Structures are given as structure tokens and as C-alpha cells.
Amino acid sequence: MLGQFNFEKFPVLKTERLILRQLTLDDVDAVYAIRSDYEVTRLNIGAAYIILDQARILIESILDNYQRGNELRWGITLKDGDDTVIGMCGYNYWARRDFRGSVGYDLARAYWGQGIMTEATRAVIKFGFDKMALNRIEADASVENVASIRILEKLGFHQEGIEREQYFEGGEFHDLMLFSLLRRDYELTIRK
Numbered sequence: 001m002l003g004q005f006n007f008e009k010f011p012v013l014k015t016e017r018l019i020l021r022q023l024t025l026d027d028v029d030a031v032y033a034i035r036s037d038y039e040v041t042r043l044n045i046g047a048a049y050i051i052l053d054q055a056r057i058l059i060e061s062i063l064d065n066y067q068r069g070n071e072l073r074w075g076i077t078l079k080d081g082d083d084t085v086i087g088m089c090g091y092n093y094w095a096r097r098d099f100r101g102s103v104g105y106d107l108a109r110a111y112w113g114q115g116i117m118t119e120a121t122r123a124v125i126k127f128g129f130d131k132m133a134l135n136r137i138e139a140d141a142s143v144e145n146v147a148s149i150r151i152l153e154k155l156g157f158h159q160e161g162i163e164r165e166q167y168f169e170g171g172e173f174h175d176l177m178l179f180s181l182l183r184r185d186y187e188l189t190i191r192k
């Protein structure tokens with residue numbers, strides 16, 4: 001049945017190579033390693049972390065927002081690994097009234113280019129349509145973020161437009177590309 005998810009039990013997701021699980025405060029070092037790399041944050045959240053406490057604050061806020069039923073973000077680990085979080089993927093918000101959520105992700109640089117985030121995001125999208133009863137999943141990416149745009153295209157997202165000079169980073173304004181995947185797109189193409 002659709003829309004049953006109620007934030008009671010954290011939904012662990014498994015894919016061919018990955019386990020997506022809840023973040024805990026034991027993941028502070030791993031999250032710091034990801035977010036202190038400017039190559040990871042540059043096209044995404046801006047300034048790289050410079051102190052460990054920023055990772056702790058992020059995890060605490062993710063856990064708190066989960067408790068409030070506002071945000072659902074998974075820590076990505078490798079099935080064949082040691083449970084270290086190598087990235088994060090999830091819904092930054094869930095506008096229940098409109099059956100709409102927004103996905104975002106980031107991955108430690110050492111794991112780029114192996115299809116990991118496409119695999120993780122595919123599972124997160126399936127969860128969104130199947131368990132959260134979403135009708136529309138939104139995403140955005142810097143026009144320079146070729147890898148992120150490619151992930152969204154591979155997953156069937158439609159480009160909706162460009163917000164010109166939407167954010168300021170590295171002394172310059174940058175354009176942001178908007179994407180969406182509707183339930184009907186998903187049912188027609190991806191799920192088949």
C-alpha cells in the first residue's frame with residue numbers, strides 16, 4: 001500500500017552493492033572526510049568543512065529532522081565493506097500536501113565513477129514512489145556538475161529549466177539546473 005512510511009523504523013535499503021542505513025554519531029569521522037573535501041562540496045554545498053564538529057552538527061540535524069518526520073537521508077555503505085559511510089543520499093524535504101520530495105546526494109571522491117550514486121539514488125527514488133507515495137521528485141544541480149546531471153538523466157529525470165546565477169561560489173555566480181521525475185514518468189519508463 002502507498003504512503004505507509006511513518007518514520008517509526010528507519011528503512012534500511014539494500015541494492016546490489018550497497019546498504020543504505022541510518023547515520024549515527026559514530027559516522028562523524030566518515031562524514032567529515034567526505035564534506036571536508038572541496039571537490040565534493042564545490043558544486044554542492046559550498047565551503048568545505050574545516051572542523052570535525054561541523055560533521056557532528058550535520059548528523060545531529062539529520063537525526064533530529066528524521067525524528068520530526070521532515071527529512072530522510074541515508075548513509076551509503078558498501079555491502080563488501082566495513083560499514084564505513086562513503087556517501088549520503090536522501091530527501092532534503094517531503095512536502096506531504098503536494099506529494100513532493102527533493103533528492104540530494106554526495107559521495108567520497110575515492111568512489112566516484114563506479115555507478116554508486118546512480119545505484120543508491122535509484123533505490124531512494126523507488127522508496128519515494130512506493131513507500132512515501134510521492135508524485136514528484138525534484139532535484140537540482142549546478143550546470144557545471146556533469147556527473148550529477150548525468151545521474152539524473154540516467155534515472156529518467158526531466159530537465160525543467162535553469163535558474164540563472166542562482167548561487168555564489170568561488171567569487172562567481174553560477175547557474176542551477178532544475179529537474180523532476182513524476183510518478184507517471186517513472187511508471188512508464190523506469191519501473192518497466
Ligand SMILES: CC(C)(COP(=O)(O)OP(=O)(O)OC[C@H]1O[C@@H](n2cnc3c(N)ncnc32)[C@H](O)[C@@H]1OP(=O)(O)O)[C@@H](O)C(=O)NCCC(=O)NCCS
Nearest residue numbers: 040044105106107112113114115116117118141147148150
Ligand atoms: C555527483 C556524484 C554524487 C556522482 O557520483 P558517482 O557515483 O560518481 O556517479 P555515477 O558513477 O553513478 O554516475 C556518474 C555519471 O556521470 C558521468 N561523468 C562523471 N564525470 C563526468 C565528466 N566530467 N564528463 C562527462 N561525464 C561524466 C559518468 O561517466 C557517469 O555516467 P555513465 O554511467 O553514463 O558513464 C559525485 O561526483 C559527488 O559526490 N560529487 C560531489 C557532490 C555533488 O556534486 N553532489 C550533487 C549535488 S547536485
